[in-house]
Amino acid sequence: MDLTIGVVPQSxxxxxxxxxxxxxxxxxxxxxxxxGEPRKYPIVLISRYSEEAYAxxxxxxxxxxxxxxxxxxxxxxxxxxxxxxxxxxxxxNFDLAVNAEEEKLLSAVRERLFSLKLPLxxxxxxxxxAKACCVLTHDIDWFDYSPFxxxxxxxxANPFRLLRLAFDSLVxxxxxxxxxxxxxxxxxxxxxxxxxxxxxxxxxxxxxxQSADILKKQSFELALHGAETSYRDPESLRDxxxxxxxxxxxxxxxxxxxxxxxEPPHTWEIEAAAGLEYDATFYFNRFFGFRAGICFPYHPFSxxxxxxxLELPTGYMDWTSLHKAQGAREQLETLEKTRRAxxxxxxxxxxxxxxxxxxxxxFPSVYGTFKxxxxxxxxxxxxxxxARECANWWQLRASAQIDPxxxxxxxxCSPSRAGxxxxxxxxxxxxxxxxxxx
Numbered sequence: 001m002d003l004t005i006g007v008v009p010q011s012x013x014x015x016x017x018x019x020x021x022x023x024x025x026x027x028x029x030x031x032x033x034x035x036g037e038p039r040k041y042p043i044v045l046i047s048r049y050s051e052e053a054y055a056x057x058x059x060x061x062x063x064x065x066x067x068x069x070x071x072x073x074x075x076x077x078x079x080x081x082x083x084x085x086x087x088x089x090x091x092x093n094f095d096l097a098v099n100a101e102e103e104k105l106l107s108a109v110r111e112r113l114f115s116l117k118l119p120l121x122x123x124x125x126x127x128x129x130a131k132a133c134c135v136l137t138h139d140i141d142w143f144d145y146s147p148f149x150x151x152x153x154x155x156x157a158n159p160f161r162l163l164r165l166a167f168d169s170l171v172x173x174x175x176x177x178x179x180x181x182x183x184x185x186x187x188x189x190x191x192x193x194x195x196x197x198x199x200x201x202x203x204x205x206x207x208x209x210q211s212a213d214i215l216k217k218q219s220f221e222l223a224l225h226g227a228e229t230s231y232r233d234p235e236s237l238r239d240x241x242x243x244x245x246x247x248x249x250x251x252x253x254x255x256x257x258x259x260x261x262x263e264p265p266h267t268w269e270i271e272a273a274a275g276l277e278y279d280a281t282f283y284f285n286r287f288f289g290f291r292a293g294i295c296f297p298y299h300p301f302s303x304x305x306x307x308x309x310l311e312l313p314t315g316y317m318d319w320t321s322l323h324k325a326q327g328a329r330e331q332l333e334t335l336e337k338t339r340r341a342x343x344x345x346x347x348x349x350x351x352x353x354x355x356x357x358x359x360x361x362x363f364p365s366v367y368g369t370f371k372x373x374x375x376x377x378x379x380x381x382x383x384x385x386x387a388r389e390c391a392n393w394w395q396l397r398a399s400a401q402i403d404p405x406x407x408x409x410x411x412x413c414s415p416s417r418a419g420x421x422x423x424x425x426x427x428x429x430x431x432x433x434x435x436x437x438x
Contacts, residue, residue: 003121003404003411005029005109006041008057014047014076016306020083021074021102023398024296026123026418027109032060043112045070066112073108074101082293084301085264085282093289094341099296103345114425121404121411123397124419125346129431130383132339133348134373135312135390136194137280138183138355139225139256143207145177145356177356180211184218190374193218195387196355197225197256197280200243212248221386222248224255231261231281234270241274253388254278254312256352260285265302272309278391280350283314286323288334290315295347297394310391315342317352318366328365332372339376348390349382 005022009015009031022029022045032044034056043066044057057067070076081087082098110120126133180196187194196215198208212222224244230237244252254277257267262281271279282291282300290313292298298313299306315338321331335351342349353370360367377384385393396417403414411422415435422430 001042001118001406002040003028003042003113003118003406006032006044006057006060008032008044008046008053008060009034010047010050010053012047013080013301013303013305014071016301017076017080017083018045018047018070018105020299020306021079021105024102024298025106026125026397026421027106027120028122028402028404032056042066042116042118043068043109045109047071047076066116068108068112070105074105080301083298084303085262085268085292087293089291090284090287091289092287093291093293094337095293096290096295096341096345097293098298099294099345099347110423117425118406119411119425120423121402121413122421122423123400123402123416124421124431125397126383127393127419127434128381128383129419129433130381132343132346132380132382133390134377134382134384135280135348135350135387136187136192136373136384137256137314137350137352137387138180138194138196138358139258139352140180140196140198140211140355141225141258142356143178143202143205143211144175145359145362175205176359176362178207178211179355179358180207181214183355183358184215184220186371187374188218190378190384192374192377192384193220193386193389195221195223195254195280197223198244198248199225199227199258200240200247201227208247216248216250221388222250222252223387224252226255226257226261226281228258228261230270231257231267232263232270234273237270237274252276254280254391256280256314265300265307268300268307268309268311269302272307276309277395278310278312278387280312280314280352280387282311283317283352285317285319288316288320288338289341295342295345295349297348297391310394312348312350312387312390314350314352316349318354318357318363318369319352321366321369322357322363326365328368331365331369335369335373343380350387 007029044061045068046053048071049069113120297310300311357363357366400416400418402416405412417434419434420432
């Protein structure tokens, strides 16, 4: 018996939202063919009610109770507004409203299948059956940082500490801002790689090529830290991408804009038109949490359609903690709160730590928080990926066809690189490993 869900297409933006939500949770679905030979599905979904869509849904399943009308389950307009960047809610946001709406849809599908004595079969979220993903990122705003900066002084007013920093800076010419080789080495101790976002123009010290050479040799990702103009100017973005290729020698696959400049949905459309695969900008720099109310990578929306780029939702940034004057304990508590919110939905924790703050002498609390994140990700078995690896996986998973079937009481799936979870009415679940031949 085929366990794939049917969806009646209506050429609507609400269809696109429904597809996005199903993709997030790995629910296998197939669009019902209006013209071809009728086939039966265990349940059929309609995004919004219409007589024509409902009639087609009824012909494609066994009873009225097997037709689910999604608009009666989830708040489509809220989800569309959040994923389109239309909600401006400036606060620490851990509510994850979109995730909560998706959970309602998933629960409705699960309950109906269970009532039919059928399992829910869907793709697991991350490679290796990991409970969550962690994407480590670094914005490279400058290559040097003064130990006399007010943010350094705020970390500790101890005069002996400040004298030592001043001596090392003035006499020993120590650079407290670069820290890129040390950061890369620390991450490699844990077996991790991260993404470094570089600007194309630096005032004063410019170590771009030197930094790029170090990171490329160690297989870290280099991406663009877009200028304050290119978020709304396609020509400016094209110029930056061309300069990136010239100076670094490769094509960046994603970006984060400097000072998180953004104009939704226009900025996403510019990025997609330029051929970029992901953005990691959409975050309020003065507030922690999830600006769009979601902890999954997602396709943003315009008023007409899904935009063909993935947004990786940043949930934590070190500058936010400095702006809020958080101490070491408060930083760790906030990071833990972010992590718990992500784990609840098996999402992605995108964390942004600037190179200028990853120095245990000038910013011991930030350095300690970053190291704590590395230790937690390792201990909890997160899949730690670069931004591009995360985006690539999410796209590959969405396109993977598992074609679940029930044969003699056993679930059988087509070969796929995505792991599969089988949920049954008795509360048990079974993980099916990805196929090595897919």
